[in-house]
Amino acid sequence: MFEDIAAIEHFVVMILLTVLIVLTLGIIYLKDLLAAVILSGLYSLVSAAIFVAMDAVDVAFTEAAVGAGISTIILLGALSFTKREQKPQKHNNLPALIIVCMTGALLIYGTLDMPSYGDGKSPANSNPQLAQHYLQKSPDETGVPNVVTSVLASYRGYDTLGETAVVFTAAIGVLSLLGLRRRRRQEDPNLTPRQRRRQQSEDT
Amino acid sequence: MYLALVIAVLVALVLVLTRALLGPTIYDRMLSVNSAGTKVVILIAAYGFLTGRPDFVDISLLYALINYITTIAVLKFFEYGDLGSGAYQEDDI
Amino acid sequence: MELLVDIVSGIFILIGCVFMVGGAVGLIRMPDFYTRLHAASVTDTGGILFIMIGLILQALFIFDNPMAAVKLFLVIIFIFFTAPTASHAVAKAALMANIIPQCQDGKSVVDKSLASIYHDKKLSPTDAKQQVKTVEGDDRV
């Protein structure tokens, strides 16, 4: 019974990762940036399902709210200020492809002596006693049943403070780059009369 | 039973993704993204039951809402070419 | 008792699976955008209703976890509000972008296209059809 459940979990994660690879190929080949952004939103949705299948429910929550929600909307906003299509490229991509294949082959060679997926006795899970300490002492020391929350907010609270500083800095950077003033678009000859009327009514 | 449900959801997800990759118009892609979001909601709910701990159904609840917000944002971008415009004119039906 | 719950919820989940996979096959096989929209949106709403009813039965009687049942019920409510709204928005956006519903023989369903009324370009039906063809060939609309 136990073996069966583990095999099913591995199977689900494998199928979902393959789906992600196919989606990535779609993002590479699509010329329309809006379609690529839509596919990347789908990518985030599927990736959060993978996090659930890997037992990382808090990560799945964050990925759903931040990855699928906010980043898609940020990308759409950036596209609404810039262009929608990607120009065809003249030069060949062969050197890039060779570099990527070589790096990938080296990395795959590096994985050959890695512990297999789901191995409870792998060095990452057993050797540093830190994770065991968190799992055993966290209810007594912090009183929070969710270990991820207790580590994030209590044991490694300064980490989270630093993360907040990074997000704050990024917000300041975006505001100073784009400004708070209302941006005015230049007149686009391809607009239909209806869209032009709408723009004029917005500007006034 | 849950295994059959999970496999059915995965099959449906793969079919929907095929439409998202093939889709001739961008509206087909949008439709299949919306549909795939529903499939992912079912997948997460069923996965909780499969592993015997159905406490994490909140995630699928969150998904149902996020999926809707994404769809509406993209469609607003289609119609107005902008996310911020609140102008809704009388010739809209 | 448990056997009865298992059988009833299994039947519900089976019906839901048939709806869902059928809708996905329809999304692949249907010829034009609006029929695909029909296949996807209707079966999504129906399928999630049946599957969630089956899971609610399981959560209440087998897992003894009423909180999960309440959450699943909320999922049903949200999907019932949001899925029809989203498909309506997709259909409206497509209509405003001049994608015209077509019969099987390729003729436009509406004589003077609704889309060209919405759109400020006043197209004749033949022009509109041509535009639909170019739209289907092109990746972008």
Place this chain on the structure above:
Amino acid sequence: MEFFALYNDWAVIVLMMAGFYIMIARHNLVKKILGLSIFQTGIFYFYVGLGKVDGGTAPIFIEENEKLTEAVIYSNPLPHVLILTAIVVGVATMAVGLALIVRIYEKYGSIEEDEIQAIDEQEQINDHNGHADH
């Protein structure tokens, strides 16, 4: 089954390399940002996959036994914490990058890397000629 034991690592490597390929071979700047985020998510799967234990559940204590018992196995919570931070920081960097792209589009009227380079070189030549006239 032995063959598929490392499938996750290989899939992660393929994802990372696909993102890397987008970043170095595509000249569109928005595409580059998409490639960057794909690379990032590949690393997230690698980390979270390391912490997964077979037959374990999410590291949230089940209410009946607040203390850790032998009966329940929990997955390693440490990678989850690291990745939780990394996701938020990744979105922040993506927002800054997209803001830079919007500014570049306003200045140059293009988001293609080679066009921007051509415009820059043209401007440099013009500047040089202007100085030579003096």
